[in-house]
Amino acid sequence: MSTEQPDPDAPADTDDERISAQLFERYSVDGIEYDDPSTKRYITVTPVAHTMGRHANKQFKKSEISVVERLINRLMQTDENTGKKQMATQIVRDAFDTIESRTEENPVQVLVTAVENSGPREETVRLKYGGISVPKAVDVAPQRRVDQALKFIAQGVKQNSYKTKTPAAEALAQQLIGAADYDLQTYAISQKEEKERVAAAAR
Numbered sequence: 001m002s003t004e005q006p007d008p009d010a011p012a013d014t015d016d017e018r019i020s021a022q023l024f025e026r027y028s029v030d031g032i033e034y035d036d037p038s039t040k041r042y043i044t045v046t047p048v049a050h051t052m053g054r055h056a057n058k059q060f061k062k063s064e065i066s067v068v069e070r071l072i073n074r075l076m077q078t079d080e081n082t083g084k085k086q087m088a089t090q091i092v093r094d095a096f097d098t099i100e101s102r103t104e105e106n107p108v109q110v111l112v113t114a115v116e117n118s119g120p121r122e123e124t125v126r127l128k129y130g131g132i133s134v135p136k137a138v139d140v141a142p143q144r145r146v147d148q149a150l151k152f153i154a155q156g157v158k159q160n161s162y163k164t165k166t167p168a169a170e171a172l173a174q175q176l177i178g179a180a181d182y183d184l185q186t187y188a189i190s191q192k193e194e195k196e197r198v199a200a201a202a203r
Helices: 014-020 067-075 085-103 107-118 142-161 168-180 187-201
Strands: 122-129 132-139
Touching: 067 085, 067 107, 067 142, 085 107, 085 168, 107 142, 107 168, 107 187, 122 187, 132 187, 142 168, 142 187, 168 187
Parallel strands: none
Antiparallel strands: 122 132
16 A cells, blocks of 8 residues: 655645636636737636626726626626626626536637627717717728627617517527627627618728
8 A cells, every 4th residue: 555645745636637727617728719900909708797896997908807807797787787797707707607507618709799799890989070060981900899799788678678578698698699690680789780770881
């Protein structure tokens, strides 16, 4: 019988390390594929879903926060859900479970693809010429594209779940799956297409 004692300098249990590197202790954040190189640096994926607001007072540091947490924060930006982060986190967790069961894909990958697809590439600004306001088409910065995509997804969730029988988690799952598949019936994709259509007319 072996009498060897465990090496105190040995690394920690690899299973614990593997679990700690997973979002919600279930979904892997490794091997995520990005189809849009322009927004890749602004879509951060980490196993942390709550950073305690450590980037709140740093300009342009929001892109260092996990895109999952940014989605959670977006869901809280309504009168009814302000400050209810545990509830918003549970909505996202339940939506990820639904996405995994329906698509058999990593929900984190579905979210990243949905954000890439939902960000408008063009929008309009108002320029004044002699007191006349004229719309002008401009390119959208990659960071703003991510911001707009998360905004559209959150708005779509509210529209489909507020005062309806559809649970918020179900509405979120539908939005993410639809946006990842570039379904024009999805709110986020329809808003993106509308912004780009208006910008094309203002060229």
